Amino acid sequence: EDKVVQSPLSLVVHEGDTVTLNCSYEVTNFRSLLWYKQEKKAPTFLFMLTSSGIEKKSGRLSSILDKKELFSILNITATQTGDSAVYLCAVVAGTASKLTFGTGTRLQVTL
Amino acid sequence: DSGVTQTPKHLITATGQRVTLRCSPRSGDLSVYWYQQSLDQGLQFLIQYYNGEERAKGNILERFSAQQFPDLHSELNLSSLELGDSALYFCASSVLVGGETQYFGPGTRLLVL
Numbered sequence A: 001e002d003k004v005v006q007s008p009l010s011l012v013v014h015e016g017d018t019v020t021l022n023c024s025y026e027v028t029n030f031r032s033l034l035w036y037k038q039e040k041k042a043p044t045f046l047f048m049l050t051s052s053g054i055e056k057k058s059g060r061l062s063s064i065l066d067k068k069e070l071f072s073i074l075n076i077t078a079t080q081t082g083d084s085a086v087y088l089c090a091v092v093a094g095t096a097s098k099l100t101f102g103t104g105t106r107l108q109v110t111l
Numbered sequence B: 001d002s003g004v005t006q007t008p009k010h011l012i013t014a015t016g017q018r019v020t021l022r023c024s025p026r027s028g029d030l031s032v033y034w035y036q037q038s039l040d041q042g043l044q045f046l047i048q049y050y051n052g053e054e055r056a057k058g059n060i061l062e063r064f065s066a067q068q069f070p071d072l073h074s075e076l077n078l079s080s081l082e083l084g085d086s087a088l089y090f091c092a093s094s095v096l097v098g099g100e101t102q103y104f105g106p107g108t109r110l111l112v113l
Helices: none
Strands: A003-007 A010-014 A019-026 A030-038 A043-049 A056-058 A061-066 A071-076 A085-093 A105-110 B005-007 B010-013 B019-024 B031-038 B042-050 B053-057 B064-068 B074-078 B087-094 B108-112
Touching: A003 A085, A010 A019, A019 A030, A019 A085, A019 A105, A030 A071, A043 A056, A043 A061, A043 A071, A071 A085, B005 B087, B010 B019, B019 B087, B019 B108, B031 B074, B042 B064, B042 B074, B074 B087
Parallel strands: A010 A105, B010 B108
Antiparallel strands: A003 A019, A019 A071, A030 A043, A030 A085, A056 A061, A061 A071, A085 A105, B005 B019, B019 B074, B031 B042, B031 B087, B042 B053, B064 B074, B087 B108
């Protein structure tokens, strides 16, 4: 059974800090890994990663995938209170198109 | 706004009842996915439809069923509802069948009393 594990479960930081969120996976026939941000309701798409070692970047957020070690990290620099959310990692594997999600990391950014 | 719409936003019903949740995918997307998010289980895949046909099934209960219509909107039917079915139900859509990005709708919050 496909498994996605995120750490830490929860994190509280001060505005301006840099954070690193972790996602490891055990799946058969990995295809892609996606990061989503969930605030009040719907998960909103951040990145999709399919190749090892290539960094995806959007503003203060960046992510990288290591297919050999089976993990990904999501970095957020110069955090703002608006970054407070649950960050979800999901993997697509095998012939199925479904997303298998981790339990998420709850990030709280305080003033 | 992802472009995926879901109705209703909230639903309160009693045990044993049946409800229908509706989803309209983004314009041009052919695949629709349904997910359930509960506090203890996280986000769980239920079922996928592609261009009107069932494509993949996850941990969907027999009391639940779905379909995708010719105009590509989808409905998720939940019957003989139990307290444990209370959850957020999300619909997501993508252009093609698999591997590419899925965009999520705002969800329907179901409360079974």
